[in-house]
């Protein structure tokens with residue numbers, strides 16, 4: 001379970017998260033929508049401790065992310081994150097990209113790590129690209145590799161930050177399919193996305209962020225069918 | 241006025257001794273590069289450490305190495321430290337001097353190479369649970385060494401040529417030192433130094449070529 005309690009965060013003078021309260025249960029798929037600069041990415045990077053927070057608390061399975069005593073390297077093993085920019089490691093093959101962390105962080109043998117990596121890469125449809133270097137892959141393939149790389153750590157949670165936004169339109173579908181598959185398998189996921197159809201189809205709940213505040217949260221039917229807040233209505237009208 | 245008669249035969253008879261010297265030259269250059277690269281990585285880490293004093297030490301090193309004559313650096317490693325009662329053999333002093341120079345230049349090359357690697361690479365590594373050091377070691381370092389490979393090759397060539405400065409601290413077993421001693425005995429100045437120059441040239445060419453072959457094997461992407 002991820003518990004976010006009254007989290008505030010500023011960059012300099014600008015407050016980017018203005019007291020966020022949110023709980024994501026095991027097995028839930030939450031999508032986060034909202035305008036540019038509303039704090040969605042910041043929230044995700046706070047959850048895995050890449051960014052510090054100013055006040056409030058984030059608990060992952062009861063462990064306080066920003067407590068001094070928390071071993072972040074350990075905690076991050078159970079929180080996979082995939083960014084808009086997929087960050088393939090260019091000097092490593094697809095297989096090596098995926099085995100690196102299991103070997104160096106989890107201390108797996110090469111054979112063990114490769115077995116897991118192959119399984120995950122096949123899972124995302126890259127079973128025939130193991131020995132390829134990422135520069136030879138399309139954006140969609142690189143993004144799926146990044147997903148497999150995160151999955152190889154056997155995380156309990158997956159955070160996705162606009163993973164299709166940097167892709168050519170014809171490659172968006174294959175990555176969304178991968179996310180859908182994970183959701184159906186019961187992975188706990190927080191997906192920041194601009195793909196409204198995806199949000200409607202896949203999520204248990206949808207959260208709408210507006211200027212650092214979570215303006216509204218609810219089932220997809222409610223958010224898309226009968227939004228309660230004026231700002232949500234305006235946003236949805238603007239993206240349609 | 242021009243009454244110097246070339247005597248190549250006499251000079252060529254010294255070739256075996258000169259080649260022995262070339263081996264020593266190679267030893268100094270290779271050692272100074274290996275240690276120099278390791279030290280340059282350490283200097284790079286110090287600069288990235290976020291600690292001001294540590295970064296200042298690294299920057300001072302780089303500044304001195306790049307902005308003073310290599311001759312001065314080798315001289316200091318021999319006669320400079322001797323003032324404090326530390327006495328190194330000419331071989332060791334030459335090695336220290338060139339290594340110091342290599343590390344400084346390479347650290348600067350590494351800094352440039354790092355600028356070409358996006359910050360998000362480290363971030364991706366950290367997200368996978370790697371420590372800062374692991375992310376550097378497994379993600380940043382290999383990319384950095386590739387980008388800096390050509391400057392590293394150039395520095396290796398410089399290291400070879402810098403060994404000739406060893407004569408100022410009494411080094412007489414390397415190619416240049418051997419040649420100078422032979423010259424004092426035979427006075428075949430032009431012939432001996434011409435042969436030495438050719439040997440230097442051949443060595444540096446082999447290094448440049450070898451590096452190109454190595455790069456083709458090493459960098460598969």
Ligand SMILES: Nc1ncnc2c1ncn2[C@@H]1O[C@H](COP(=O)(O)OP(=O)(O)OP(=O)(O)O)[C@@H](O)[C@H]1O
Pocket residue numbers: 011016034035036037038039040041042043
């Ligand atoms: N490292 C940073 N330093 C300073 N300001 C930042 C930093 N990261 C984000 N910001 C600012 O914080 C605000 C929220 O950014 P964030 O990336 O969380 O928005 P977002 O909702 O993800 O937007 P988008 O849809 O454009 O990705 C923005 O105004 C952004 O400029």
Ligand SMILES: [Mg+2]
Pocket residue numbers: 040041042161162
């Ligand atoms: Mg964002």
